[in-house]
Amino acid sequence: MPALGADMGAGTLVEWLIKPGDLVKRGDIVAVVETQKGAIEIETFNEGMVSELVVPVGTKVPVGSLIARIGEPSEATPAKAAPAKAVPLAPPVSPPSLPAAAPMTPAGPALHAVKITPAARRRAAELSIDPARLSGTGVEGAVTVADVEAAVAHRAAAQAPPASTPARRIGFDPAEMRKAIAAAMGRSKREIPHYYLSHTIDFGAVLTWLAAFNDAQPVPNRLLPAVLLLKASALALREVPQLNGTYVDGGFQPGAGIHVGWAISLRGGGLVAPAVRDADTHSLTELMAVMRDLVQRARAGGLRSSELGSATITITSLGDRGAETVLGIIYPPQVALIGFGGVAVRPWVVDGRVEPRPLVTVSLAGDHRASDGHIGGLLLNAIERLLQVPEKL
Amino acid sequence: MSDVDTRSMIVELLSAIAPEADFTSLAGAEDLREALDLDSMDFMNFIVALHERAGIDIPEADYPKLRTLDGIAAYLAR
Amino acid sequence: MSASVNPTPGPITYREACRQGLRDALLNDPKTFLMGEDIGRYGGCYAVTKGLLDEFGEERVRDTPLSESAYVGAGIGAALTGMRPIVEIMTVNFSLLALDQIVNNAATIPHMSGGQFAVPLVIRIATGGGRRVAAQHSHSLEGWYAHIPGLRILAPAVLEDARFMLAAALADPNPVLIFEHVMLYNVEGELDPAVIGVDIDRAKVRREGSDVSVIAYGNGLFKALAAAETLAADEISSEVVDLRVLRPLDTATILASVAKTRRCVIVDEGWKSGSLAAEIGMRIVEQAFFDLDAPLRRVCGREVPMPYAAHLEDAALPQAADIVAAARGLVHPA
Numbered sequence: 001m002p003a004l005g006a007d008m009g010a011g012t013l014v015e016w017l018i019k020p021g022d023l024v025k026r027g028d029i030v031a032v033v034e035t036q037k038g039a040i041e042i043e044t045f046n047e048g049m050v051s052e053l054v055v056p057v058g059t060k061v062p063v064g065s066l067i068a069r070i071g072e073p074s075e076a077t078p079a080k081a082a083p084a085k086a087v088p089l090a091p092p093v094s095p096p097s098l099p100a101a102a103p104m105t106p107a108g109p110a111l112h113a114v115k116i117t118p119a120a121r122r123r124a125a126e127l128s129i130d131p132a133r134l135s136g137t138g139v140e141g142a143v144t145v146a147d148v149e150a151a152v153a154h155r156a157a158a159q160a161p162p163a164s165t166p167a168r169r170i171g172f173d174p175a176e177m178r179k180a181i182a183a184a185m186g187r188s189k190r191e192i193p194h195y196y197l198s199h200t201i202d203f204g205a206v207l208t209w210l211a212a213f214n215d216a217q218p219v220p221n222r223l224l225p226a227v228l229l230l231k232a233s234a235l236a237l238r239e240v241p242q243l244n245g246t247y248v249d250g251g252f253q254p255g256a257g258i259h260v261g262w263a264i265s266l267r268g269g270g271l272v273a274p275a276v277r278d279a280d281t282h283s284l285t286e287l288m289a290v291m292r293d294l295v296q297r298a299r300a301g302g303l304r305s306s307e308l309g310s311a312t313i314t315i316t317s318l319g320d321r322g323a324e325t326v327l328g329i330i331y332p333p334q335v336a337l338i339g340f341g342g343v344a345v346r347p348w349v350v351d352g353r354v355e356p357r358p359l360v361t362v363s364l365a366g367d368h369r370a371s372d373g374h375i376g377g378l379l380l381n382a383i384e385r386l387l388q389v390p391e392k393l
Numbered sequence: 394m395s396d397v398d399t400r401s402m403i404v405e406l407l408s409a410i411a412p413e414a415d416f417t418s419l420a421g422a423e424d425l426r427e428a429l430d431l432d433s434m435d436f437m438n439f440i441v442a443l444h445e446r447a448g449i450d451i452p453e454a455d456y457p458k459l460r461t462l463d464g465i466a467a468y469l470a471r
Numbered sequence: 472m473s474a475s476v477n478p479t480p481g482p483i484t485y486r487e488a489c490r491q492g493l494r495d496a497l498l499n500d501p502k503t504f505l506m507g508e509d510i511g512r513y514g515g516c517y518a519v520t521k522g523l524l525d526e527f528g529e530e531r532v533r534d535t536p537l538s539e540s541a542y543v544g545a546g547i548g549a550a551l552t553g554m555r556p557i558v559e560i561m562t563v564n565f566s567l568l569a570l571d572q573i574v575n576n577a578a579t580i581p582h583m584s585g586g587q588f589a590v591p592l593v594i595r596i597a598t599g600g601g602r603r604v605a606a607q608h609s610h611s612l613e614g615w616y617a618h619i620p621g622l623r624i625l626a627p628a629v630l631e632d633a634r635f636m637l638a639a640a641l642a643d644p645n646p647v648l649i650f651e652h653v654m655l656y657n658v659e660g661e662l663d664p665a666v667i668g669v670d671i672d673r674a675k676v677r678r679e680g681s682d683v684s685v686i687a688y689g690n691g692l693f694k695a696l697a698a699a700e701t702l703a704a705d706e707i708s709s710e711v712v713d714l715r716v717l718r719p720l721d722t723a724t725i726l727a728s729v730a731k732t733r734r735c736v737i738v739d740e741g742w743k744s745g746s747l748a749a750e751i752g753m754r755i756v757e758q759a760f761f762d763l764d765a766p767l768r769r770v771c772g773r774e775v776p777m778p779y780a781a782h783l784e785d786a787a788l789p790q791a792a793d794i795v796a797a798a799r800g801l802v803h804p805a
Contacts, residue, residue: 119733119764139804144764145733214453219444222453224433267411267430295434299410319432 001055003063004033004040004308005184011035012060013067022050024070028135029304031067036173036180037272041304046070115142123148129155155302177270185329192247195373196327198363199380201387202350203343207358209390226317227288229340229360231393233315234258234279236382242371243364243379244312246333252370261311261331262291264298272298273314273331274307284393318342325361335370338383339363399466406442410435421463485633486656489519489595492637493557497527500555503641504531506542507559507595516561517597517656539569543594547577550592555641563598563612563650577646578621592646593637599652599690599740600788606776609784611740613650613689614747617718623647623671624717628655628692631666632715639671647671650717652690652740674721676728680710683798684728686751687738688714691789695738698794707802717747725751726759733764734801738789743771765804768797 001011015032018024024044031042048071055067114132116124123145124131134151136143206228214222237244237258245255258280261273274294279287297303314331317340326339341361348357362383366376386393404416411429419428426436440459444451447469451459459465483491496503505520511534514521524532535542539560546558560566566573577590600609617624623643627633633651640647677692678699687695692713699709710728714720729735735755739748748769755767773787 117733117764118761122761137804139765139801142765146764211453219451220441222437224437226433265432292434292438296438321426321432 001033001061001063001065001067002042002305002309004035004305005037005180008035008063008180010060010062013055013057014039015057016053016068018050018053018068020050020052023141024048024050024135027133027306033305036176037270037308038177038266038303040308041302043304043306044070115140117142117144119145120148127152155300174269177266181271184331188329188332192330192332193368194330195366195368195376196363197366197373197376197380198325198327198361199377199384200359200361201384202348203358203360203387205388206390207343221285221288223284223288224291225343226319226340227284227291228387228390228393229317229362230260230262230276230279230291230315231282231284231287232383232386233313233338234260235386235393236379237313238280239382240375240379242375243336243366245335245370246312247335247367247370248333252335255312257312259310259312261314261334262294263314263316264295266299272303272308273311273316274298274303275311277307277310313338315340325363327363328365330365330367335367336376336379337365338379339365396466399469400462402446403443403462403465406439406446409442410439419462421466422461424460425462426460482659482661483630484656485630485651485658486517486519488630488633488662489637489651489656490521490523492634493520493523494526496555496557496637496641497523497531500641502553503555503557504533504549505557505559506533506535506546508535508537508542508561510534510559515559517651517653519595519651519656520559539565540572543569543572544576546592546594547572547580547590550577550590550646551580551588556592557637557641558592558594560594560596562608562610562653563596564608564610566594566596566612573616573622573646573648574619578619581645582621589644590646591641591644593640593649594646595637595649595651597653598650599654600772600777600784601654601690603779603781603784605779609777611689611772613648613717614739614741614745614750616648616650617720617747617750619718621646622718625649625671626688626714626717627651628689628713628715629677630658630660630662632669634662635666635669636671636715639669643671650689654690655693658693671716672719672721674712674714674716674724676710676724677713678709678711680708681732682708682802683734683736684710684712684725684732685736685738685794685798686712686714686725686728686748688717689740691738691740694789694791695794697791698798701791701795702798705799707798709798720751720754722754722758725755726762729755729759730762733762734798735763736768736770736794736797736801738770738794740772740789742774743769744774746771765801768801770794770797 004011011033013031014034017032018030024030025047026045027043029041030044033040033042050068050070052069054069055061061067115136116131117138120131120143127148129148129151131143131148134143134147136147138144206225210223210225210228241254244258246253257278259275259277260279261275263271263273265271276287276290276294282290311334313334313336315338316326316328318326320342322342324341324344326341328337328339330337339362343358343360345356346359347354348359350357362380364376364380407425407429408414408416411431414429425431440451440456455468458468493505505523509516510520511524511529511532520532543558543560546556549556560569573594577592580588580590598613599611602609613624613626616622623645625636625640625647627636627649636649640649678696680699685695685699692711695711699711702709710732712724712728737748737751739746741747746769748771752767752769770789770793772789775787778784778787
C-alpha cells in the first residue's frame, strides 16, 4: 500500500485491475485505492507476472503493507515499492482531440514501446485519451479498440454519481477530505517554521502576449494565464534549487526534477495537489494540456499514485475570483509553497508616471529550516523577471 | 436548434464540469461562474466543449458574452 | 438467351450444376461448343460432360488429342473467328502446358490488336488437392492466373455459382477461366430457385459476423464456414466472404468487411509465399490500415510438393481447425 500523501496512514483497496497470471509492466495501473482524498489509481513500479493478490477488495490496510506479489512466487520481498518515491514516469499528457483521420502518436517520452493497433489509435484520438498509457489485450499485448473503450468506460463509471456504483469509485467523502487536510495542514504548521514573502508583479506583458497568442489559436489550444505562472515558477526554481525538494530526517533533499504540485480545489470542498512532473521542460501548450487533464481527473477521481506524493514544490493560484494575495501553508515534506493571487488592475508607476496596470501578487511560504528570506526573495524576483518576457516561457 | 435544445445542450456540457449542480433552478441571466463555482479552468473546458459540440470558433473577445445561459443561447443563435 | 429450369428438382451435385450450365450454353447458342480431353466418349474426367456428346453430337462436344497447347490454341483461334468455345483443361496441373497460349495469346491479343480482335474464350479448369494424387496433380494455381492482366478468373464455390457463372462468362467478350475445385464435384445441395443468374464481378458475404473477417474461395469457403460454426460456439462471430472472382478482386467488399470486424484471416489453398492471399493482405494494409485492430493472418497450403500419403496431404492443406486457430488467436490472443 503506497503512501499517497504525507499524512496518509492507511488506504482501502476498492478494486483490483489485475489478476494472478497477468503480466504487468512499470507504470501499469493495477488497483484503485480509496483515500481521504478520494479514489486514486495505483501504478506498479515492478514488472513481471502477478502471482498473488494478498488484500481482498474492501479491506483497509496501513501504508507499507503488502497488497500483491509480482514476479516469482518465491520472492519474499513485498511487490509494492516503498511509499512516496520519485518515479521517472512520463508526465501525464492528454492529447487534444483530433479529427478521426489523424493517427495519434503519444506526446512526451514513452515509458516503453507500447504496441497500439491502428484502429485503437484512431479511437483513442476520437476519445481524447492517450493509448500509450493503457495495457493492451490484443495480439502481442497491443492496445486494441476494446482496451481504449474499456478505459473510457472505466473513467465514465468513475464520473457516475456515488450512489449508483457501490464497491467502485465513490468519489471522495467531504468529511474525510476535510480530516485529511486538517491533519496535513495541522502537522505543517506545528512542525514547519514558516516565513512569508510577497511581491507584486506587473502582469501586462503576459496578458498582452497571451491575447495575441490565443487570438491565433483554435479554441482547444488556447492558454490560461495560470500556465504561464506555472512555467515561470518552474523555470525560476532552476535558478533557486534550494526551494525545490523535501525536508526529511533533519536535512534538505533537493528534488531530482522540478515536479510542481498544482493545487486543485474540488467541488464539494476539498483540495488535491497532483504533480506536473518536470514542469520546467515542457512547452506552454504541453503544460496546458497536462493541467486540463489533471483538473478533469482530479474532479472525476482518476488521479494516479505517481501523481500524488511526488511533488517537489506546490503552487496555489486563486484565480480571478479569489483574493489579491494568498499566504499559504506548505505541504510537508516540501520546503516551499508559491501562491498567486488574482489579477487586479491597480495604480502602478511606469517611467515615473502613475498608470493603471494589471498586477498579480506572488507570495512564497518558505520552510525556515531549509532556506532563508534572502533565497526566497531571489525566487520571487526570478519569477517576476521571467513573467516580463512571456514569449520566452 | 430550438431554444429548449440549446439550453439542454449547454446544460449537458456544464454537467460534465459541475456534475452536482442543480440546473433546474439556474436562471437564464445568472452568472454561471458564480452559480456553479466555476474557475477559469472549468470555464476553459466548457468553452472547448462548446466549440467542439457547436463546431464554431469562439474568439477570446467573445468570452464575456458567454457568462450566462441566455448569453450563450444568443451567441449560438447568431 | 433463355435460362433453363432445373429439369430434375431436388438436391443436385456441384458436378450436375456445372453440367446443367454447359447444357444451357449448348442449347442457347449455336456458336458454343466444348473441347477437351475425354469430355465426349468418356463423359469427362470428373463426369461433368456425361451425356452431352449423345445429346449434342461430335461437332458440339469435341474430344481433343493429349495436347493442351494445341487445343487451347485452337480454342483461341475459334474464339477469334467468332465462335464461343468452352475449353476444358482436365486440371490446372496440365494447364501449365498451355501457359504460353493462355498468357501470351489469349490474354494479350485484344490489347495487342488495339481491340481489333476479341477472344471470347471460356476455359474450365479443375483445381486443388485432397484426392491423394500427389505432387504433380494437386496444385492450386488459380492465384498465378489471377496475376495476369487480360484474364478474368472465377472460382465458383456454391451451387448457384457452379450453375450460372458459365453463362456470365460466355457473355464476357474477354477470356474467362473458371476454376472448379476437385473436392466440390460431389458436394450436394439444393439450388436456390430464385437465382436465375449471377454476376462475375463481386465477392459475397456468405455469413455475417462482427469479430473477424474470413476471406476464402472455392473449397476453402466451406472450411471457413465450418470454422465459423466452431468459433460461434465460443462466441466469436465470424464474417465469411466468398471471393467468387479472383481477378479482378472485389476489394470493396473485402474492405467493407474488415472495416466492420477489424480483424482478418485469409484462406488460400495455394502455397503461402506469393499467394493470392498475400495480394489480398497487401490491399487490406494499403487501404484499411487504420481499421485494423490486429495483425492479418493467412491460412494457406504448406510449402511442400503435395504429399501422396493421405495424412500428409491433409496436413499440407488448409483445414477448418487451422482457420479456427488463426481467428481465435486474433480475437482472444493468449
